[in-house]
Amino acid sequence: MAINTVADMNEFKALVADIEAQDGYRKPIAFGIARVDRGQKNAEKILQANFGLINWGENFGSAAVFIKSLQEAKCAVDFSGSEFVATINETFVSNAMAAFAPLVAEATGDAHKNIQVIKTLNAMGDIGKDFRIVFLFEDAPAESVEAVYLKLYALSLSKAPLRGINLNGAFGILSNVAWVGNTPYELDYLRDNEIEMKLKGTYPTVDSVDKFPRYLQHVIPADNTRILEASKVRMGAQLAAGTTVMPGASYINFNAGTLGPVMVEGRISSSAIVGAGSDVGGGASILGVLSGTDGNPISIGENTLLGANSTCGIPLGDACIIDGGLAIFAGTKVKIAPAELEKIKAANPDANLESKTTFRADELQGLNGLHFRQDSTTGEMIVRRSTREVKLNEDLH
Amino acid sequence: MAINTVADMNEFKALVADIEAQDGYRKPIAFGIARVDRGQKNAEKILQANFGLINWGENFGSAAVFIKSLQEAKCAVDFSGSEFVATINETFVSNAMAAFAPLVAEATGDAHKNIQVIKTLNAMGDIGKDFRIVFLFEDAPAESVEAVYLKLYALSLSKAPLRGINLNGAFGILSNVAWVGNTPYELDYLRDNEIEMKLKGTYPTVDSVDKFPRYLQHVIPADNTRILEASKVRMGAQLAAGTTVMPGASYINFNAGTLGPVMVEGRISSSAIVGAGSDVGGGASILGVLSGTDGNPISIGENTLLGANSTCGIPLGDACIIDGGLAIFAGTKVKIAPAELEKIKAANPDANLESKTTFRADELQGLNGLHFRQDSTTGEMIVRRSTREVKLNEDLH
């Protein structure tokens, strides 16, 4: 059995409709074909999944073709779980080629990238056991390495919003491996071969030992995005175009990143998000849900400055400043002079700020136009209205 | 002359006993066989020593065999110094093979690793001049590159305790080289060939210029240890299983490290040690003996938190907290309210703390359960009893 070569787009649409009408068929919320890296010792262990393309809430016709091609390759697709993963083979590829026939010629450049994947596999001939297809039917905790990578790609390619994907259990699924360039090695394989490799001079140059690869191993940033050192951005981070990541003390973890052009010289911990035009100064730390924010993920607004070596433990709005060297946590007490409080209220018409002079920092969280300073003559932590302009939404106010 | 092929374990033991009975024989406290990297310009200069295995206070029978094999290869072993280093050759290898004969078959996996080294060399045939054996008879200042590396391996493989080895003079013995992956290059060699390499496009990618290599160039960490960027841990550091080293502002120097699972996002300077369950926050600095502690090496206890961008210049016990952004040095004056002082005394039954309210920080060094904070309304540095539980040794109290 096989898919017959499809003659034209009408036939193609009919084929897709036919596949989707299958009993139990579910449109996947995401899918993709990956070349996987397998364990050197344990080939059953998937160490990494490399996607030339992922689909996230899109390209359902290609998904249907892939599902049918699996079925024709005698691989039963199980729609009952939250995800389905299978190794693909040449039969799968030739069936998909047949289905895509009317589109193959025009599948170049930015057009029909799923078909480009199939064309590439078709041209390779024998594809071995290293190509795997994964479908997500729900955004449940991932059950496979391929599903974890599909989600990390979705974040890093900005196909899914930060904090918008279920990443539960991802750490448990990924193996801790030695990364040699883009290639993951099982630590046990290195141990087994250490003596021989050391004596023969073939011991590899290990760049890192981690469960996650680096963002730049998988993702091509925008033309005006700069990442001055690959180790500084973990796969699963999201960087908006125009973001610059300097190599000093910076780091952007997975499920964290920027929403616009941001100068990053400090740390954006997992779950933290920074808005356009803001500046994370040299050595500045934005705490993550795992590092002191009590599960309260931190968003930083637009045009906000975290000074060098400052520490930010609360969400901030737009146009704020934390002076260099200051650490602001939820419980930090800050003083606001009455005149400054009025200005802050004007910059935050929706906020209900008590008329008092001492605030816990978390009473101010998310507000615009705050400037955190320390009075260097008294040591007192104070907040003033920053000199940065707050752009209020005039439609609302 | 040669060692005759040994027939069984009794003969092997007799051979070892015979060797050890030699006049002047000393059991080495450490030894190993390394493949060395020699200078590209000056081949007499050893740039690096790569050990597939080191022995540290162990495997004295293998040591005896190696010494005898050297002697049979017409290399007189000098026991009078603190160390002895020699180039080994094929005669050495075949003698050692003969001596180890009854054990060769079972030398695989984790068994008889010194014999695996010899088997590997034997299988290589011509081993050239790049294999060197080093014996330490005392823990004196190293006199050779091989001895320095043997000591760095002992630290990084946790065979010797941090601060437990004589590293005097190590800097003077190692050459400052350009590291290209795992290969060291003499800077003068690069200079001599710069024009040609630049014009031909063969100039190497230099990862660093340093006397020391990186930990991951030589050491395979435990399965649950993560080092997200190789440059962050120098050879000679020691990382207990479960330690994670993040790539932001962290660094672990040689003769420094962790005694249990520790999250490292800051700097552990040379001589500093951090206990299990502690957290070195993003950008936190633990000063080393070369950077401001007046030769007083800093130990941090268990379950202690150094907040983001904090600086720690004194030893701390268990369950302490330094708040983010604070810098605590020996001379920093801190206030302790009487009620808090009582709680601190309860957490430190052996400490003799004066009943006063202002302390120099070094009067508190090594105590458990301290929480260093700055009162943000007055700028005053205060210490309270931390909210972290201190586990006292009930046998003692």
Place this chain on the structure above:
Amino acid sequence: MAINTVADMNEFKALVADIEAQDGYRKPIAFGIARVDRGQKNAEKILQANFGLINWGENFGSAAVFIKSLQEAKCAVDFSGSEFVATINETFVSNAMAAFAPLVAEATGDAHKNIQVIKTLNAMGDIGKDFRIVFLFEDAPAESVEAVYLKLYALSLSKAPLRGINLNGAFGILSNVAWVGNTPYELDYLRDNEIEMKLKGTYPTVDSVDKFPRYLQHVIPADNTRILEASKVRMGAQLAAGTTVMPGASYINFNAGTLGPVMVEGRISSSAIVGAGSDVGGGASILGVLSGTDGNPISIGENTLLGANSTCGIPLGDACIIDGGLAIFAGTKVKIAPAELEKIKAANPDANLESKTTFRADELQGLNGLHFRQDSTTGEMIVRRSTREVKLNEDLH
């Protein structure tokens, strides 16, 4: 037409004089021959220029030979602009060889490096289109990638002083590329080939995405200079011999660096300069003109210590200390006790310091012997005379 083989040094000098007497001839202030890396997609786009040698205010005879060799290769040299760049070919090389004939034999080691460049090209035979020569006639804004690189080399090789070169427009001329080792890749090329490279396992290991390469991609540091991680120093930085750059939180940007041996564990932003014997502590930040100093570039004197996690926003003289964790900006108010003020005046005989107790930090900028501290009992920022010796110039005072 061609340059006839020059017989001796008299003929060589006559040739040079003849060339320089050309109508409109200008001696270049700088020049060099580079192998360029061209775009993989757009070969007209120069991505990088690799110089085996640059000339900066020197070797005008070689410049004359190169100009004549271009002219003989039918390339008209335009002296009217601030710079001139051309692709060289085999005719250029053979003319230069003829002109340099009396010197070719002795052009080895440190002698006659321009001639070594020509000899190397001559030995290569077909040199293709990837060798370019650039002349600067003025220090105007660069108009070509080759000119930008020539200037960055001049800074990094200490041939030009920091802040001493016109770098305007450099960012606009360089392309943002993916660096794979020393090779720059156009991001669009990676995009065009992503699917195929990912599926075939040939996707490259990208070290960084930036307009600038790293210092160590182009520069061989002094024998006693250490850079523990290549990403920490950008091309265009200048490191005096004996400088050590640690891998924790450090970074040295282009047009910034050191004037003598300096321990660098923090950030030296673009335009900042640090004097001999000073120490930029772990995580310390020296602000740059782009990061908060209002265009006032920061110089740090000699024997000055910026403590761990300190932030320095003002110029400092010799023998100063900023305590760990402190942030000093132009507007920071500091208190100086009268007795300390007298000592500070003694260390700064030329300064006109008012007799008062509270100063803005920028009133103290550039002074020697300042010690910035925070009184941990009051939070007050104070300045004392540091305990470090200030060496005054006795000739002047």
